[in-house]
Amino acid sequence: MNSPISAREVKRHKWWGWGLDDITFRWDNKPAFPGFAKSKIGMDLEKLTPAPEPQLSDYDVPASRLGAEDRAALAGIVGEDNFLDDDEYRVVHSFGRSVIDLFRARTGDFARIVDAVIYPKSDDEVQQILAYIVDHDLVAIPYGGGSSISGSVTPNVDEKRPIITINLGRMREVISIDDTSGLARVEAGVYGPDLEEQLNELGWTMGHFPDSFTYSTLGGWAATRSTGMQSDRYGDIEDIVRGLRVVRPDGIVETKPIPGRDSGSSIHEMILGSEGRLGIITECTVRVHRMAENRVVIAYMFPDWESGIRGMHAIARSEVHPVFTRLSDGPETAFSLSMLKEPKDKKGEITRKVQDTLFAYLRKKGWDTENEMCMSYVCFEGSKSQISREQAAVKKIVKKAGGITLGAGPGAIYDQKKFDTPYLRDFLLGLNVFGDVSDTGTTWARINEMHSKVYDAFYAKLDELGIPGFFFCHMSHSYHQGACLYFTFAVPYENNEVMLEQYTAIKHAVQGEFQKHAGTLSHHHAVGTEHQPWIEEEVGPIGVKMMRDLYETQDPGKNLNPGKIVS
């Protein structure tokens, strides 16, 4: 359906941050934000000058270690145009988008970067590349959008062998759609927006929208067990991807997009989440749906976290099937409100006045609208009658839990700005503030305990370090047995010398707490290297052994993204 593109046309990030478009985070149109930032982490935006945009020319980029013969052989497979080893491309592909990676990139920490980037166009080319890499004992790192937030695309610093990143970006076509079965065969290198555009044109959607949607790919999602914001209805990527086609040095393995497929131990589920260690996913057969006739996002407000969770839990137990349910806690709600833009017109001013009046009323009712009040969004899709029925049911549930329904106006804001947050981290790093997230899955029974204990752990660590910081959380991705808690933190640091140490201390304090309250090491941010400290607690020593044995038997030379998930 698409025309082929060459390597340099493949979407990519700037070498030091998120994306390659014009979007940057602005605070000058958000009147409440500077005061908020000042009071929470002592950041005086009026006085601070953001660091200038990093320049690659300020740093030494180590030469490629790839020998001329290997270079010629690999470039020969894909054509010279699709083999890139200039500095910027090698740097871009050497880092994912975790805070550590961004920090390393911005500060020119190029201790070990990839030696070349290759862009195959077909299974056959992928297989030739992999076979060559294994035969000549090089290292392959598969690469989708490079949006990994856990070190999954980052080369090991002590890797001595030449490292080739395999960028799937030229394999981006929706190959075919089976209308009757609601299945689409799609090449794995396709970026989120490109994929949805191709599907939408034919009236379909896959319904997978991770926050990183604009700069991540189908193959990357499958290889990391990604979850999108609409998972309540459309499922995690494990539910969406029904069939896989995976190229290995020794051949191709396929899993069938059919119910009842898993005979014996699931090959499909060994490959999902394998972060490139079992080969390269070149094609996924995915569940697609007719685009919803109607869609509405409704906003709700709860007096506090516990009542909000009561509401979310009751929705999960009801006969309603929302597209998503999301609850911000008190601090996140305060943060969101601080991000509201200045009213631009009469209508905006009226809205603001209505809001002020409402909040004053709620305060009279005894709500703490500054610290405790929790904003929630629920999204409905379907026929008009189904939506209005479900909306009515949720309104009742919310009321019973002690909350109020705000309506579709504030709900619409959610849909508009949902992909903008990734830019905030770059903005903060430019001001010596690290902003990051840690997410976990837990059960409904332990979700409140988890929420409060992780807060305690974060602030105890700040106290110990004697530094300020801000922390907030939302619940998203609801399931029968539990949900995801997604924590965000922002911590200013004195200087680059202390940054990584302080960051690591805080990240570990938060992550370490997850394990204590029946949590997972991450709900949807994969393992890579950065979450590896908790993999043994997650799956146990025998689980680690099972995974390691699997990877070592399939890749005895450790040529395929070695060191990721389990070392």
Next chain:
Amino acid sequence: MNSPISAREVKRHKWWGWGLDDITFRWDNKPAFPGFAKSKIGMDLEKLTPAPEPQLSDYDVPASRLGAEDRAALAGIVGEDNFLDDDEYRVVHSFGRSVIDLFRARTGDFARIVDAVIYPKSDDEVQQILAYIVDHDLVAIPYGGGSSISGSVTPNVDEKRPIITINLGRMREVISIDDTSGLARVEAGVYGPDLEEQLNELGWTMGHFPDSFTYSTLGGWAATRSTGMQSDRYGDIEDIVRGLRVVRPDGIVETKPIPGRDSGSSIHEMILGSEGRLGIITECTVRVHRMAENRVVIAYMFPDWESGIRGMHAIARSEVHPVFTRLSDGPETAFSLSMLKEPKDKKGEITRKVQDTLFAYLRKKGWDTENEMCMSYVCFEGSKSQISREQAAVKKIVKKAGGITLGAGPGAIYDQKKFDTPYLRDFLLGLNVFGDVSDTGTTWARINEMHSKVYDAFYAKLDELGIPGFFFCHMSHSYHQGACLYFTFAVPYENNEVMLEQYTAIKHAVQGEFQKHAGTLSHHHAVGTEHQPWIEEEVGPIGVKMMRDLYETQDPGKNLNPGKIVS
């Protein structure tokens, strides 16, 4: 919640057939059945005398190969009462309930039977047993209900080492229920009815009802990727079992019942379906639901298979969430009608009259009520308002597809007799007729093609063999992308000498066709040994290698149910 039971109290089958209760198949109260059997496979029930019930004393049962020292050591772990090696117990545990196994048992083909049966009561005992078995190079076969239909519990005939079957039946307690998360921790040896009883008492249900429900166990379901009749709503066992506890000779591995659990390749999904090759599942944490307020099964009739499938497909695409959807094809519908019991009272007679009038009316409309007409059942659960809304929606869909709604009266019949079919096979074998099933998953796009081609393959094989036989099919277990087709066949055989050969020829003809039309080797009957001929087509040679490598690295001595799934 339960009192412990000793080995001899554990539920079991008769040594030569299904179950150990009084139920047997009767035809004398089914007036249309003899004529039907006569016309379809030439079986004259009035004239045939069923073979007498097999007597174990007619056969030689080989002595146990277990040495005295090993026997003492193993019995010492569980106590003499819970270690059984008398002939009948050894024979019962040497066969699953596949046609081949039943035939072998009935005909005294005891070439290789298990040498002892051990009944542990705790993880600790299980681990001691496994450690002993591995240390002394014996063979362990885990055993739930022994309802396997693919050879999964049957010892390999050429196994030289002593074989110990580990029966989990004493580990049968619901350990705890987490009300908020809707999760129950349950010991894996519990039988279906026992489990539901324990849950129901507290107002919960798991909602998993395979046809083998009465004589199969939670651990067996997990180890074979079982599917129950209510999977449309409650999920396959893979969806239901959220956490696993597995004992291995070298320790215990646990998977967490939490969303986001699968970091890296899924350990959980390696264990599901592993048929004992990765250790013994001693505990499952399962999704449980409050028992439905209301439940109704509605029957529908379609003029033919294609219109029925149109209806089932439309339901899968609608906003309705039924508990199950099921469509019998023409021959299965005819078979079901032939099984109707003689009316016992006035009410029954009126019902029968109404039916006759309806069928006459349908014939006038041009329906072929004897060969083509397809019966369908859809089950609804929930609030009264939801059920009536969903019922109305389905009625509309059925009408649009060309069918008619019969109502809840005939629907109720489905719920009453759902667990009775297993007894039919024993009855038939007693009359020199083999009756068996083959099931496959396929996509909506190919389901009609699959249906008709499998018919062709079956009857072509009968023609080739020059024997009569009857074939029918239903669709059940509906998913977004497809559904399960479940074929049943009944074929009379001349004598025991030709039975296995003819059975195998027919089974292979049917199974071989699955692969040609994007089908799976089975939808929910596992691999064992009997479906192994198709495992390579199913997962490919690399998939086979991945599974084999996994099992060999985890069990280098091949002590854990060797030879199953992949040899």
